[in-house]
Amino acid sequence: MNAFIKKIQTTLNDRGYGPTPHFAKAEFACDCQGAYCNGFPAAMNLGLLLKLEALRNALNAPVIITSGLRCEIRNAEVGGIPGSKHRIGQAADLYAPGIDITRVASIAESLGLTTILYLEQGFVHCEV
Numbered sequence: 806m807n808a809f810i811k812k813i814q815t816t817l818n819d820r821g822y823g824p825t826p827h828f829a830k831a832e833f834a835c836d837c838q839g840a841y842c843n844g845f846p847a848a849m850n851l852g853l854l855l856k857l858e859a860l861r862n863a864l865n866a867p868v869i870i871t872s873g874l875r876c877e878i879r880n881a882e883v884g885g886i887p888g889s890k891h892r893i894g895q896a897a898d899l900y901a902p903g904i905d906i907t908r909v910a911s912i913a914e915s916l917g918l919t920t921i922l923y924l925e926q927g928f929v930h931c932e933v
């Protein structure tokens with residue numbers, strides 16, 4: 806492959822994850838840091854990614870993913886329930902710096918996401 810094209814494709818992959826120009830694939834990697842998996846024990850659910858992109862656009866502000874995918878061992882380590890949707894790419898925990906987390910959650914709900922608000926920890930669990 807031509808080096809120039811290869812560079813463009815790498816850049817695209819780094820910037821956008823499928824149809825989500827505001828999120829990079831790496832933001833959803835399992836945070837076991839390679840201890841138990843290669844970071845991607847499952848594919849991220851397309852519907853979830855589209856809704857996260859819609860949320861980001863509705864807020865018109867950056868959205869930070871604090872937890873995306875989780876392998877089985879990492880999920881157990883962080884106290885996730887065994888059937889956690891983080892294990893199958895159907896959940897992400899997030900917050901938007903400077904924006905009230907309850908507002909982030911209510912907009913996420915209005916976009917069709919199911920949410921669990923972690924007020925004290927300052928993030929919202931979103932799943933499809």
Ligand SMILES: [Zn+2]
Binds near residue numbers: 839877
């Ligand atoms: Zn892992």
Ligand SMILES: [Zn+2]
Binds near residue numbers: 872896897898931
């Ligand atoms: Zn979660």
